[in-house]
Every structure is written in structure tokens, then in C-alpha cells.
Amino acid sequence: MTTLDLTPLWRTTVGFDRLFDLLEDSGRWSGGDNYPPYDIKRVGEDRYQVSLALAGFTPDEVSVTAEQSTLTVEGRKAEKGSHQYLYQGISSRPFRRMFNLADYVEVKGAWFENGMLTIDLVREVPEAMKPRRIAIGTGDHQQVENKQAA
Incomplete structure (x- = not known):
């Protein structure tokens, strides 16, 4: 199995710890259990669906839990x-x-x-986090603020 060395990326990035942890963990998942089978679909710009094939289970025997950035589906007959x-x-x-969920999902x-x-699943980015255009003032605006402060 090939190991991916992320050391160069760690040196040049700040705040991407969770992303790198997910990449490192993905190598461990490849040989794991594939039960139950599932699909992940993108059904819109910021809308997704996770579908799991649970033949033989009833809704009472399955639980879905969302906690922080993790979606957990558990079943017990x-x-x-x-x-x-x-x-x-x-x-x-x-x-x-x-399932690991991205920010704001x-x-x-x-x-x-x-x-x-x-x-x-829906990704709803708060208004404060969305990009916004910043007006660029002229030098005169800065001088007016300085005169008012004096």
C-alpha cells in the first residue's frame, strides 16, 4: 500500500488540520467493511443525499445521529x-x-x-462567511476621518 506524505503541506498551511487528518485516514478505510452499501448523490448546488440499502431493517431498528461534523447511521436487528x-x-x-461532513453541512x-x-444534507454557509465586495475609498476619505478624530 502506498503511503502519502503530507509533511510539505503541513509546513505551508494553517488551519487545514482536519482536512489532512481525513486524507491520512482515507488510506485506512480502503480495506474496511463495505456493509451496508450506500450512495452519495449531489442533487443541487448545495444539496446532497446519502442513501443506504438496508434490506430487512425497519425504521425502528435504525438510528441517524448528526454530531458536529459527523453523520452516524447505526442499525441493530x-x-x-x-x-x-x-x-x-x-x-x-x-x-x-x-460520514464526515464538510463545514456548514x-x-x-x-x-x-x-x-x-x-x-x-444541505450546505448553508452563514452570510458572514460568504464573500463580499469591499468598497475602495480614496485618500481624501482617510484625511477626513483623521480630522474628525483630532
């Missing part, structure tokens, strides 16, 4: 009935799937339909 499986191809094992809702859990 209720106790099995008294029946005996001859073959069980539909997985019912417990799972925990975590919020969970707006979730619904369960036909074995698919869909979670709506």
Missing part, C-alpha cells in the same frame, strides 16, 4: 423469531457507518422507503 433459516442471504448483522431530514434509508 431486533431479536430473531423462533424460525430456522435454511439459507440467509439478507444480512441482519449490526452496523455503524460514519447540516442534516435536513431522513426517510425510509422500500428498504432504502435516504438522508438529505
Whole structure:
């Protein structure tokens, strides 16, 4: 497995710690568990959907938690009935799937339909963080302020 050395980037950037941690952690995820399967879709400029295939689960057996910059989906099947499986191809094992969310991405809702859990996400940047145009004054404006202060 190839290791990515981010040392040169650490020396020339400030405040990107979380981004570099995510890049370093991504190498560890590649050999991980792929259950349950999921899709991440962009459905608008600042709108996203995460869909998880949860065949055999009911909404009561699944929980969705948004905390800081992490979305966590967990599932645990209720106790099995008294029946005996001859073959069980539909997985019912417990799972925990975590998604890292970018800054200002919020969970707006979730619904369960036909074995698919869909979670709506929206990126809402506060007005104070959006780019704004700054008016450029002339030298006369600076002199007027200095005279008023005196």
C-alpha cells in the first residue's frame, strides 16, 4: 500500500488540520467493511443525499445521529423469531457507518422507503462567511476621518 506524505503541506498551511487528518485516514478505510452499501448523490448546488440499502431493517431498528461534523447511521436487528433459516442471504448483522461532513453541512431530514434509508444534507454557509465586495475609498476619505478624530 502506498503511503502519502503530507509533511510539505503541513509546513505551508494553517488551519487545514482536519482536512489532512481525513486524507491520512482515507488510506485506512480502503480495506474496511463495505456493509451496508450506500450512495452519495449531489442533487443541487448545495444539496446532497446519502442513501443506504438496508434490506430487512425497519425504521425502528435504525438510528441517524448528526454530531458536529459527523453523520452516524447505526442499525441493530431486533431479536430473531423462533424460525430456522435454511439459507440467509439478507444480512441482519449490526452496523455503524460514519460520514464526515464538510463545514456548514447540516442534516435536513431522513426517510425510509422500500428498504432504502435516504438522508438529505444541505450546505448553508452563514452570510458572514460568504464573500463580499469591499468598497475602495480614496485618500481624501482617510484625511477626513483623521480630522474628525483630532
